[in-house]
Amino acid sequence: MDSIEILARSSQSPPQEQSTTSWHSDEETIAKQSSNPSTKAFRPSWRAWLSALVLTTLFAFISPMFLFRAYNMPVTPLLVPVLLYLMTTRKKPGYLTREEIVWVTSVVASGSSFAPAYQWIATIKDFGHLLNHWQQLAVVLGTQLLGWSLGHILSPVFSAMWPNTLPLMVLIQTLFPTSGQQKPPHTKRGRFFMLLTALTFVYQGVLSFVAPIFKSLCVLCLVPHSKILGMLGSGWDGAGILSLTFDWAAVATLQPFVAQVGAQLHYLAGALLMMYVLTPVGWHMDWWGSRSLPIVSTNVFDTAGRVYNVTLVDQISSAKWRGGPHVYDPYSPVRLTVNSSLGYIFAVAAMAAVVVHLVLWHSRWLLRTAQNTAWAVLRLWDLRAPAPAAAENSSGCAVRVCRLVVFTVSLGVAVISSQLGITVLPGWQALLAVVWATLMCIPVGFVEALGFALPMDLLPHILAGWMQGPGRPLETGYFHLWATAPTHVALGWSGVRGHQLRGLAAAGGGSWTRRGLLLGLVWGALVNHLSFSLLRTAQPPAGWHEEGEAGRLPAALSSELIVWGIAGPQSIFARASPYRLLFLYGALIGVLAPLLPYAAHRALTRLAAGGGGGGGGTESRCAWLARAARGIQVPLVLTGMVAVPTVPANFIVSGLAVAVAGHVWCRVGRVALVDRSLYNAALDTGTRLAVAALFAAGQVLATRQKPLVFASWWGNRPGNVEGCLL
Numbered sequence: 001m002d003s004i005e006i007l008a009r010s011s012q013s014p015p016q017e018q019s020t021t022s023w024h025s026d027e028e029t030i031a032k033q034s035s036n037p038s039t040k041a042f043r044p045s046w047r048a049w050l051s052a053l054v055l056t057t058l059f060a061f062i063s064p065m066f067l068f069r070a071y072n073m074p075v076t077p078l079l080v081p082v083l084l085y086l087m088t089t090r091k092k093p094g095y096l097t098r099e100e101i102v103w104v105t106s107v108v109a110s111g112s113s114f115a116p117a118y119q120w121i122a123t124i125k126d127f128g129h130l131l132n133h134w135q136q137l138a139v140v141l142g143t144q145l146l147g148w149s150l151g152h153i154l155s156p157v158f159s160a161m162w163p164n165t166l167p168l169m170v171l172i173q174t175l176f177p178t179s180g181q182q183k184p185p186h187t188k189r190g191r192f193f194m195l196l197t198a199l200t201f202v203y204q205g206v207l208s209f210v211a212p213i214f215k216s217l218c219v220l221c222l223v224p225h226s227k228i229l230g231m232l233g234s235g236w237d238g239a240g241i242l243s244l245t246f247d248w249a250a251v252a253t254l255q256p257f258v259a260q261v262g263a264q265l266h267y268l269a270g271a272l273l274m275m276y277v278l279t280p281v282g283w284h285m286d287w288w289g290s291r292s293l294p295i296v297s298t299n300v301f302d303t304a305g306r307v308y309n310v311t312l313v314d315q316i317s318s319a320k321w322r323g324g325p326h327v328y329d330p331y332s333p334v335r336l337t338v339n340s341s342l343g344y345i346f347a348v349a350a351m352a353a354v355v356v357h358l359v360l361w362h363s364r365w366l367l368r369t370a371q372n373t374a375w376a377v378l379r380l381w382d383l384r385a386p387a388p389a390a391a392e393n394s395s396g397c398a399v400r401v402c403r404l405v406v407f408t409v410s411l412g413v414a415v416i417s418s419q420l421g422i423t424v425l426p427g428w429q430a431l432l433a434v435v436w437a438t439l440m441c442i443p444v445g446f447v448e449a450l451g452f453a454l455p456m457d458l459l460p461h462i463l464a465g466w467m468q469g470p471g472r473p474l475e476t477g478y479f480h481l482w483a484t485a486p487t488h489v490a491l492g493w494s495g496v497r498g499h500q501l502r503g504l505a506a507a508g509g510g511s512w513t514r515r516g517l518l519l520g521l522v523w524g525a526l527v528n529h530l531s532f533s534l535l536r537t538a539q540p541p542a543g544w545h546e547e548g549e550a551g552r553l554p555a556a557l558s559s560e561l562i563v564w565g566i567a568g569p570q571s572i573f574a575r576a577s578p579y580r581l582l583f584l585y586g587a588l589i590g591v592l593a594p595l596l597p598y599a600a601h602r603a604l605t606r607l608a609a610g611g612g613g614g615g616g617g618t619e620s621r622c623a624w625l626a627r628a629a630r631g632i633q634v635p636l637v638l639t640g641m642v643a644v645p646t647v648p649a650n651f652i653v654s655g656l657a658v659a660v661a662g663h664v665w666c667r668v669g670r671v672a673l674v675d676r677s678l679y680n681a682a683l684d685t686g687t688r689l690a691v692a693a694l695f696a697a698g699q700v701l702a703t704r705q706k707p708l709v710f711a712s713w714w715g716n717r718p719g720n721v722e723g724c725l726l
Contacts, residue, residue, distance in 0.1 A: 059112030080108045098176045109494075111524020117144070144494070147492075163260075193682050197686040213722075218723070218724055231296075245654045258677050263636055265656075267640035270638060271644070271652045274640070287341065293338075295337065301334075308562050330571075333567065334566075353634045356595070358446070406518070464476040470568030470571055471568070489521075
């Protein structure tokens with residue numbers, strides 16, 4: 001059974017039947033034991049409220065500091081149970097119950113991450129547009145609250161257990177046993193977690209400070225004075241061929257111990273095909289005239305091969321439109337690297353392939369899910385409709401009124417943005433962006449439920465660019481914000497994944513879980529705003545930072561606004577443009593590629609049913625090939641093809657080795673899912689604690705004019721530890 005089918009079957013099954021259709025019994029055991037609700041109705045104590053408030057404030061204040069990092073490692077829900085354990089280890093038993101631990105973790109996970117809207121706010125500064133504090137808060141809270149509403153609506157749809165939640169559940173179960181069980185220092189699993197976390201902390205500290213060369217070890221760059229091999233071999237700024245990383249922060253993005261190995265192999269196969277075959281061949285053969293440009297880059301370029309100068313665009317536009325509407329006038333046609341051009345093709349293909357895959361294999365479920373989602377949205381305004389769950393009591397009406405108010409207010413912010421002075425985007429286009437975000441939750445959620453991020457940014461940019469016309473990057477970016485940020489929030493910890501921890505519902509705590517998610521979301525956004533405002537007025541930090549570190553997401557978003565906002569689709573897809581067929585190529589690949597395994601499966605199934613014209617051996621081979629064709633995940637392959645340059649390319653070989661070796665080791669050793677999840681939690685926790693400790697030490701020393709710099713031994717070079725000539 002393919003991995004997407006598992007999610008589809010689990011979502012369409014009624015709750016009483018999901019024990020046989022959704023995932024395996026191990027996942028269900030983890031989910032049930034992670035909360036262990038009692039018969040007493042749950043209500044968080046003042047200690048739980050205080051813990052949630054303090055940790056949410058701490059994490060939400062720190063998270064903006066890592067906006068311009070390649071890996072956003074230190075802020076993670078896994079740190080919450082660890083910190084709570086350290087805070088309560090000397091307290092009397094029952095200081096915080098396991099239900100309260102789960103509740104606090106849900107609240108902090110919901111509010112600790114950096115709100116996606118701040119990426120747009122940070123990017124539009126490059127285009128000379130600044131918002132005041134109230135306008136920023138309106139945008140951030142509007143997108144966050146709309147995402148929370150969509151997450152609540154879609155939580156029954158994605159009822160299967162997501163791999164990203166399993167390490168957290170096992171960690172809570174390990175650190176906070178039920179009454180009558182031994183505490184972690186006295187259990188084998190608890191001792192193992194503490195030992196592995198400590199070893200990982202030391203390992204990551206040595207790797208990040210003493211020997212950062214092993215964070216991206218490039219074999220091809222060992223050849224001296226070769227610029228071509230440097231571009232092909234660099235894991236940070238090149239194709240990453242034969243580039244290795246020993247950094248768990250890079251490998252952990254695939255969740256190697258808990259994600260399905262088939263899904264990982266499909267994703268890595270796409271990345272290998274893109275970076276080892278198509279990108280080097282396309283650069284060598286000068287596809288789209290790209291040989292004069294870098295082989296991989298988050299930037300876009302002008303016809304002279306220089307990075308596109310937004311400041312020059314602003315100066316030309318200001319002089320030309322003095323006293324009139326500020327429309328950006330491009331000074332040069334946009335030129336894309338071969339990796340970016342191919343990335344646009346396969347981003348369109350990935351989105352189309354997910355929809356085609358669901359239509360081919362799960363058409364009835366897709367139709368029923370779309371109908372249920374539309375009905376759930378419409379039912380928000382009908383307070384007389386029956387409550388959706390039997391757990392709703394006499395206060396259910398008030399709860400539903402609150403949900404209606406949250407949804408309506410957030411939707412209103414999107415529609416009246418022009419009246420608030422945030423943008424001149426028409427209200428109907430903002431409403432269209434919200435509809436797009438709602439519809440995209442279903443296909444994007446299926447891929448994210450497997451631990452991977454579907455490239456959903458491109459299509460909203462193209463759609464907004466067509467509606468706005470060239471020279472309108474701010475409006476294009478604002479449409480993209482409302483078309484993507486609510487989806488990310490809905491499918492994140494504040495939405496669907498947060499509900500995976502709501503085992504408290506059996507004890508009457510489901511409503512408190514939803515309230516906690518909402519309160520954490522709002523409070524975290526407010527603290528984000530405070531931290532972000534302080535960072536924008538401060539000088540660049542002089543403390544410790546990782547080698548090769550760069551703000552890839554803000555840089556990529558700025559480039560997207562240049563391509564689809566300043567130049568516009570009308571220019572990119574013009575008859576004389578070398579990129580005029582990119583969208584067509586992507587659409588054809590996305591539609592036709594999923595049809596091939598589907599047609600092969602149907603044909604082989606018929607051959608197996610008819611005997612295949614031979615003996616039993618032929619019939620069994622046809623049946624095996626039919627199952628193999630059904631297991632081909634085209635959307636995951638295409639998703640892996642657009643991983644770079646959003647993340648460095650050095651993860652491919654190391655990720656493949658860890659995925660295969662880990663799967664073989666767990667299979668031979670019969671390692672249970674509980675233990676695999678604990679391994680993943682320990683490695684992640686140790687890595688994040690080490691990076692956070694180095695970052696904190698660097699900032700403290702920076703205030704004393706003593707910056708913490710990399711060690712200059714083990715082959716490390718200041719400026720470029722890879723040693724690649726670029």
